[in-house]
Amino acid sequence: xxxxxxxxxxxxxxxxxxxxxxxxxxxxxxxxxxxxxxxxxxxxxxxxxxxxxxxxxxxxxxxxxxxxxxxxxxxxxxxxxxxxxxxxxxxxxxxxxxxxxxxxxxxxxxxxxxxxxxxxxxxxxxx
Ligand SMILES: [Zn+2]
Numbered sequence: 001x002x003x004x005x006x007x008x009x010x011x012x013x014x015x016x017x018x019x020x021x022x023x024x025x026x027x028x029x030x031x032x033x034x035x036x037x038x039x040x041x042x043x044x045x046x047x048x049x050x051x052x053x054x055x056x057x058x059x060x061x062x063x064x065x066x067x068x069x070x071x072x073x074x075x076x077x078x079x080x081x082x083x084x085x086x087x088x089x090x091x092x093x094x095x096x097x098x099x100x101x102x103x104x105x106x107x108x109x110x111x112x113x114x115x116x117x118x119x120x121x122x123x124x125x126x127x
Contacts, residue, residue, distance in 0.1 A: 015041070
């Protein structure tokens with residue numbers, strides 16, 4: 001191929017390492033002597049490097065996204081568990097001492113926050 005310029009296909013194949021082995025020597029000899037083909041080869045190589053960088057970034061993004069999804073999911077589960085524990089802790093039916101059987105065998109109604117406040121106010125007032 002020493003007489004003619006390299007085609008776009010030959011430039012691409014050479015950069016990818018896929019140019020026919022029998023044509024590589026004449027291709028390289030022509031590009032070494034021809035400024036036009038040398039510039040085209042440099043442009044093709046630059047483009048290929050850019051493609052590889054984009055592909056590498058995309059591959060990293062595919063790996064990172066599932067990990068983020070798992071982290072967000074775990075955070076959501078923890079938040080729900082905390083909310084449930086807070087709700088159980090505030091529930092009057094689960095409060096210590098509430099709902100215990102009385103001497104009559106019936107369960108005393110659970111105390112709400114208002115009743116606790118009233119009993120404390122009564123104690124402070126002296127009765
Ligand atoms: Zn040329």
